[in-house]
Amino acid sequence: MTSRDRFLKALRCEALPRPPLWLMRQAGRYLPEYRALRARHSFLELARTPELAAEVTLQPLKRYALDAAIIFSDILVVPEAMGLPFLFREQGGIEMAFTVKSRADLARLTVSGAAKKLHYVTEAIGLVRARLGNERALLGFCGSPWTLAAYMVNGGAGNNLEALTMMFRLDAKLFRELLGRITAVCCDYVRMLAQSGVDAIQIFDTWGGLCSPEIYGEASLQWIRQMVAAADGQAPVILFAKGKGYDWRALAEAGAAAVSVDWTVDLPALRERLPLTVAVQGNLNPAALLADADGARRAAESLLASMAGRRGFVFILGHGVRPETPPENVSVLVETVRAWTSAPRAK
8 A cells, every 4th residue: 555545545534554644844944955955045935946846845755754745835825826925034924015904905916817826836746746656645735714814914923813803803894805805716726736636635724723613614614615615526625723623513514524633632532523534633742853752752652542543544743843853753753653553443
């Protein structure tokens, strides 16, 4: 069985002796080969140049026996394609060229043809697919409309992205117009990704945790459902909703093939509650890789044991690999997961 087969079987909730493994933010700043490239190119140069994006995507797979790769890009390429550029501040953090807080700001955003500007992503996918063949799976990804809007309304990243929540509550019409436009572009982009050769598409609702349960469906999930529908079964969709693992009913109703959660969620309990047709991804705390190798191994084995024999399980970190992570600890994690076997049992 190839790694690609293993990954797709897990998303179909078939029984496997061990779960597949991939890493969000696979290259990241923890790999010296990535840092060497960044010394010569900006992040945006890497993301917008198909050959470089393909190289970065493949770097972790040259080091580690991962079952799947995720294309190197950024969720903010969507607002950029709509006419709202972004940059990374020298002191850290993201800065958008302008904020979207009025109808005049909204008028500056383009919908028609915006997704086609992201052709460099699908070109990179084609290059990586050619290198991977059918041996390992390849994922594309897109931000959720709510999460993208949070950056666009706030003007960048920060600890407080409540401006969008205020728009939702105080100017519902403007909110719907903004989210409608973003969703239209995201749906076009998802269709492009689904047709480009990826094996799955992950939607990052990174700021879904800003939504309290009573507004989550209207504020975020209704737009995500449109993206899932846009994939039209050509590629399974994985929904990562940071901070929303407790709201499992809502996540299950999004229509995604799998739900991915952060490390604050009791993963076995979530597996018990979700329909058997919905896979789960998760959810080792990335901090477990910051200490010694034995600690990383013990943490991975504990999570694996808790999910032993359960169908529809993909092992990943609860979020991205932290920049300060020792690469050798990632090696230990990969070795631990690949060496794990458990007797399949219906769950």
